[in-house]
Amino acid sequence: MKRFALIAAFAALLVGATAGSVPAASFVDSTPCPAQGPLLVCPTGQVGQPYNIQLLAHDGCDLYRWEIVNGSLPPGLKMDDNGKVTGTPTASAETVPWVWVHDRLPSEGGYSWCIGDNHSERQFVFRVSAGLSIQDQSVPGGTIGQAYSKQLTVWSITNTNPLQGGPTTGATWSIASGSLPSGVNFSSDGLLSGTPTVEGSYTFVVKAAGGGGASDTETETLTVRQPLTLTAATLGAAKAEAGLPFSAQVSAGGGSGTYTWSAKGLPAGVVVANDGTISGTPGLPGRYSLTLTVTDSESRTKSINVTLVVKPKLAFKTLKLKTATAGVAYRSKILLAGGVAPLTWTATGKLPKGFRLGKTGLLFGTPTKAGNYRFTVTVTDSLGVVAKKTLTLVVK
Secondary structure, X not given: OHHHHHHHHXXXXXXXXXXXXXXXXXXXXXXXXXXXXXXXXXXXXXXXXXXXXEOXXXXXXXXXXXXXXXXXXXXXXXXXXXXXXXXXXXXXXXXXXXXXXXXXXXXXXXXXXXXXXXXXXXXXXXXXXXXXXEOXXXXXXXXXXXXXXXXXXXXXXXXXXXXXEEEOOOOEEEEEEEOOOOOEEEOOOOXXXXXXXXXXXXXXXXXXXXXXXXXXXXXXXXXXXXXXXXXXXXXXXXXXXOOOOEEXXXXXEOOOOOEEEEEEOOOOOEEEOOOXXXXXXXXXXEEEEEEEEEEEOOOOEEEEEEEEEEEOOOEEOOOOOOOEOOOOOEEEEOOEEXXXXXXXXXXEEOOOOXXXXXXXXXXXXXXXXXXEEEEEEEEEOOOOOEEEEEEEEEEO
């Protein structure tokens, strides 16, 4: 029994001696933050670009706990207790925090044999410079056989909250991955241009690189389609009359197949819907020169000019007939205003014997007997508008 206790005591003494002989945890001063004099200078970050480094230590108990005891990291960055610095910098800045690296004790998840708070401390330098931010979130679609041009833009960003910065020149652009449509090129100053020759969807990554290592990338998709077509034949041939409901359909093809419409010069009371229907009740007659534009979901546009004629509402201009003479041939044209041809004429009531009302409103015949003849003329135009007028023909 005494021999066992002696062995246990010797073992405990050996463990204590081993733990006590372990050197304190120390900073690695080459990677990722090489020493410049007494300071450890970490890689420079960029505003708006993700930052991720792992601080390193050596010796000690091989498991470490990190903390900042004075100062801070640049805005947007944080360090966990494993020494990992992550985040997205939100402002250009330089900070010089004091960092401690500890041996991680058993109570902190370290090895059971690691005892004592052995640590080292060092001052670090963290720098964040202005970043680059590509501003174009998408590029417009291209069309086979039509010239294409899109200038990409990049900003120098010094703060993201609130956004501070502005357009910058001098960045060098390139295609980081992917491919462009056949016939389209990308210049080093950020210009996409050319004439697409093949239909399809092309995804590529553009990169803008500036001074000091600042850069940004963005994934773009340029979709090339068949040309837009726009047909408004029914509108050009449409029959419209003031005060009468009107509707005509225009149609588009090609492009992405999804369209929105706009029109300039429409009569008051008439609008264009998103399915290309032009409808409403025109209030005033006239000859309207319209510009119709269709835009697809990828920003292609097509415009045409069309003339819409709105006729005045059908009405009688002739209010009184000239006098006829018994035995003498008579001809008189009943005049109208407005209406849409062709017109249909009818007469009801009492006409002199032998009189007729022609298809063009001509009243003719040879009266044989004097008298006053009262009758009603009804005219119907091609849109169904009806006008009526009661007239009296006096025969002497």
